[in-house]
Amino acid sequence: METVKVTFQVNNEKTVLAVKPNETLLETLRERLDLTGAKESCGIGSCGACTVEVNGLPLRSCIVLTSEMEGADITTIEGLCGEGKLHPLQETFMEQGAVQCGFCTSGMIMTAKNLLDRNDEPTRKDIVNTISSNVCRCTGYKKIVAAVEKAGKYGR
């Protein structure tokens, strides 16, 4: 299969790759760049476990083609902690017990991060409405909501 050359930024690093036209961003991140924080669960964009940030928007990387990422600025969970310091969401997810099996965690945190970037005082309703796009089978969500609420306060 022919390949397409793509240049983009991942976690502030310039990346140049030749990719197959049908390669998903999730495959590129996990299999070529060894960034395995984003997870494949449903493979059809319905669960949110693969969420990463692309140009400031949370996207389901399992249904995004890498060949369309020319010039994009991508942040994954691995790029969230700067200079060894965790993002407030990473801290509160640990502290509030919002992590069990952890398979949804990267996607949850990336989705919540985007909310906090846009809205530094989200109400409970804002939080639930935003991150209800992501599913978790372990926690019953209560501690996830609490973690996002607390991180919102942290940020302020």
Added chain:
Amino acid sequence: MDDDLRVVGKRVAAVDAYQKVTGTAEYCTNISLPGMLVGKVLRSPHAHARVVKVDGSKAEVLSGVKAIVTHQDVPRKVFTYNVMTYQLPQGELQDMHLFDHKARYIGDPVAAVAAVNEEIANEALRLIDVEYEPLPAVFTVDEAVKPGAPVVHDFAENNTPVPPTPVFCYGQDVEELFKEADAIAEGTFSTSKQIQAGLEPACSVAHFHDGRLTVWSQIQLPHMARKMLAYLFDLPESKVRLIQPFAGTGFGAGTDLCCEPYACALAIKAGAPVKVLYSRSEDFANRITREHICKIEMKIGVRKDGAPLALKAKYTGDAGAYMCKAASGCGVALASNITEYKFESMYQEIEAIYTNHVACGAMRGFGGVQSSFARESLIDEVCEKIGMDPIEFRLKYHRNVGELGWFPTTQISSCGLDECLRAGAETIGWYEKKALPKNGVRRRGLGVACMAWLSGAQPMLLEHSNAILKFNEDGGCSLFVSPGNMGQGILGTLAQIAAEVLGLEYRDINLIYGDTDLTGFDIGTHASRGLYCIGRAVKKAAEDARAQILERASAILDAPADQLDIKDRKVFVKNEPERSALLSQISNACIYDYQKGCRQIVAHATVDPAEFAPPWQAGFAEVEVDTQTGVVEVIRWITVHDVGRAINPQVVEGQLEGGTAQGIGFALYEDTQIIHGKLLTDGFDKYRIPSMLDLPEHETVLVEQGDPTGPFGAKSVGESGLFLQVPAIANAIYDAVGVRIRDLPMSPERILKALKEKTAP
């Protein structure tokens, strides 16, 4: 209760949380080894067919294909995915072959391939020439037992490997007691085949090198999985190493083998590491589901004061194509009834029947969830008949300490159900809300249900655990344990137990787990056993290590060992705390002081508990039923749970809150739609699990009275979170609109149908 605990009872972050929030945690699906191949399974498109021929010659010559395995390539051995067979002296029924001459469900493996990439592996699957002779198939237990029905297994007459068999009956003839009863309630209940639906799809990696087979697996029962794989591939157990990275799945799914045998067969033939990763639809359709108790017929009788006389029940399991956990699911279902109420007599039967469905494994609340649905619904019904409040009935007639437990010879060691019932009734406003009138289109109702469960399936099953503690010269220690690690918080909880005994901080305990080469034997995680059984082993090992430390410190501090204590990494004389030695000084001496003798502090403990320490729970649901649409909205859910002692309350709440979501899903909409043996709901877009928007306000209240047999009084709660939503919601629906729903899920269609039947003349 002992209240000067420093580590036990504290809310501390899970030990594996850091790796998970930074995206660095290792899962099976992340494993990548040099030269690793992609393994794929070729599955039967027929629900029932003879496999006449499997010809891989065209696939074999495809460039990039490294191995093809069919029934010709593996030792022909009867086995079962259900590795729990080793926990019973007589074992479980084994009726599977790795690749059989007959396919018995849509998806039954016929061959497998390993290739350098996924595209080539998929192409190779297409090139394998399989000749099938399709056979008539059977999809319901009622059809399967009819004369002339298609035969799923030749050895099982009438497709009935387990004919109606009475189990754990006690007391006098129940029929005689029903004659004395003032009120009787009976009914037939059906439940669906819930999918565990962990977010990580089934995955296993295997590597056969230098005569040793290494397997990365999501299994919850590592040592028994090792034993089964060793048997399948003619290897001694010591030549098989099972590694468990973090699992993004579980809830019972890991109590059975899944893709491991296929990965192993391919890796052995290819001589290279092979990863088998199921797609989501392959995972939902082929990973064995919740034990499917398709029919429960139950009858109970009570006196007019409520005194429970007799309970009679029959559980019918749709085993699917292989037995796996069908019979044991039915067996545990009936056993769980025994602990709950003081019935004078009980007669219960189980039956398991083969059909051409995928086999059943286990899911959280194994059997007990289904029997609670039937029992707690009928209790509600008799209470109405005799005019007794359902909470009063339960307060008066639940079993208590010293009485018969779930299995003959067991006794109940603790019971906090009274407090659970009273606290829950008050929190939800039971008596006030019950008195409110019901009218309008949307009507509200309240329901209650109770359960008693277990902390491990002993003494029916072997529940052997080991813990090893090893002190380094700096006073830190490593704890070697082997639970199934699926994020339930067991690792940190075990560390808290050890730290408490040893006067250490929780972070001082370095956990070594998830590798059968490194840890002692352990059954692993199932039947809510982890905290209770492994926790008891950890506490015992820690007490041994503590005694060794004090003995050594006694010489250093020149004081008798029984007058010493450990706190904050320091050993001191109890009534002269300033006479002290650092733990690091003592453990260093144990390793390097050759003048006084070297003996590193290493402790090992084995446990095989006899007690079962039942956790108790009362669940309360408030629902609103729309009488025009049949939609049930859960307004509020409250669980009050007797956990003995919460070692880490945050972890305990997490278990119960997660169970609540799964229980509400099971009650209202999680449904496996299967038509002619084909699973239609094979993705998260079709099989709906609760999202954040679907859940009501839910609260968890913990009751901690301590169990005399549990580590620091703790009992296990791994499964109980999803026990009571089904019966409590069913009872609340009745309270709201006066219809009894006996089939799961309690969908709007079923509610509307019941409402229509109720108003029909």
